[in-house]
Amino acid sequence: MIRFTRRALAAVTLALALAPAVARAEPVTIRFGFASIGTDNRPFAGGSAAALAHSEHYVEEALKDEPGVTVAWSFFKGAGPAVNEAFANGQLDFAFQGDLPSVIGRASGLKTKIVLATGAHAPLYLAVPPNSTISSVKDLKGKKVSIFRGTNNHLAAVKVLAANGLTERDLSVLNMDVATTNAALASGDIDAAFGNFGLISLEQQGRARIVYSTKGDDPAFERQAGVLVTEAFEKAHPDLVAKVVKALVQASHFASDEANRDKVLAIWARSGTPDSVYRFDYADQPLRTRNSPIIDPFLVEQYRVQARQARAYGLIRRDVDVAGWFEPRYLDRALKELGLETRWPRLGPDGKPLS
Template sequence: MKPFAKRISRALLAAAAVLAVAGSAVAEPVTIRFGFAQVGVGNRQFGSGNTAAILHSRDILAEEFRNDPDVKLDWSFFKGAGPAVNEAIANGQLDFALQGDLPSLVGRSNGLKTRILAASGLRSNLYLAVTPKSGIQSIADLKGRKVAQFRGTNLQLATDKLLAAHGLTERDIKFINMDFATATAALATGDIDAAFGQADYLALDGQGVARVVYSTRGDDPAFTRHSHLLVTEAFEKAHPDVTYRVVKALVKAAAWASDEANREAVFEEWAKSGIPAETFRADFDGQALGYRNSPLIDDFLVAAYQDQAERAKGYRLVRGDVRIDGWFEPAYVDRAVAELGLAGTWKRYDANGHQQTAAK
């Protein structure tokens, strides 16, 4: 056999071996340490609003490794959200994480070696809640007011973009750094005038504690937020087979969470976090589940992160340029979609957010 042919033959055999291992039992003990950049109400150990939360709450990942006694799962939920996840990754305490766009960009700018494997919570809405006595009716009314913001999370960048669209900057507002639970309490006591946050503020509106005067629903999608599943480069290199099976399990969770027949069941799963199912029902009103629960890495997602990176630099939220090239690895999710027979389940979108007419 000629040398070139021999090299091709060896390469094909090696590829076949990798594929075989990826579908087989894990050959050595391994603990999958999975972190969430969120935590439930009252420190409940559940996430919400994304497919990684379904992966956990419905034991889909546990089922994937049911016949692998040497595989252990360790779930961690971080009150400190994205910044806390970055710290845990930097300290070698996590292998996978559910994280938002801005904190992951900050981590990458600071040298964290990670790979984005799948989307997990796209186009999340941003809400502005105000105290009833504040008199605030719009974004423009925030100038000079005390406003809570969970800094370092993907809420901060979305907020900055929204303010810029209304001719404001962070310097025009008296921002106070608060996590979600603290901001909720501060709204109730009137210690702040307003707070930017997530869909859980809808419950405060229903209780009369605060009024939601703005949300990104129906506004420019550029103001929405995204999150994803990432893995450390070290874990992916050491366990490519396990990495693929984690992504495959996430795709299964995304398929279940994108099925309109499961709409109410999805909201009930997320309600395990302590956020009422009605909140998710209102947040997703008029939107298909698959529109926000797609796991696909498409042109829209990559372009959105590129835009976030540039804006984060402009707002001085990251150090220098953040390179997006080589960060996304769609091969795992694309393979899982094909193997599970889910082609066509989710739509792909181009860089401008327009649905693509044909699969890439």
């Protein structure tokens, strides 16, 4: 009888955890942050499946049968460092963030879980004023160069410099956000800038010239990113985490279909960045490479390497252990329920496809 009672109690507990939100004692607002913001502070982002999920209301649709549950989206001009501050102040439950700021947040004691990838395998660009004589990374010695510190552009730039025999100390590095960098580059107040697709827009306007890209270079120079959830929210609302992750996987599926390329680029253009910029950024890369949600050995290894190199380059002051940081069970469940278990390739630690 005692054994039966315990089993019955366990069954009831599980049923309550999976029950519809009508049984929730209090309303829940899911606070989702983006380490990005649109042109002129538009509340939109682009370039990732998470951005598409926001624009097309995937998460809201997944929660439509959950009375009392709403979603609030925040976009941060200060990118990853600003997201970490919001996490630290208890203002976010989920966030889309690059690898380095996520590592910095973990080194600072933030309690989060990485539940899926999005916007991974992204390239880094080096741009200079149109009339500049700089033609390669090696030409940057002694130059004024913008690097947005604390973002996933930062560590990628440090690694590119190292591969060319340089360190940040060989340059006059200026810490500038995207808007400030674009203005300074266009006016010629700086000699060069490392950044992402925002630099493409300047080149297309004739206000800058891209002289280097990590495309086709060492995969270790790629920028990774993912979606994080706080441990507190995940513990309190595992059912909601499952629904959010499933919605993001559905967005990833749509954003990975080559038949949808034009639609995806047009949706991202709501951020104020022209679709031609995203077309350039995604050129020569399959959509499913950049929009894969998969947590595979390659992604985990890249975060491990980022943590180690961030420590070696003095970007963090303590070692970061990635063991236990990734929580793939929600992703695996979503892939199974949606029949997408083989939709995206899984890579080994060396970046080669697993059999």
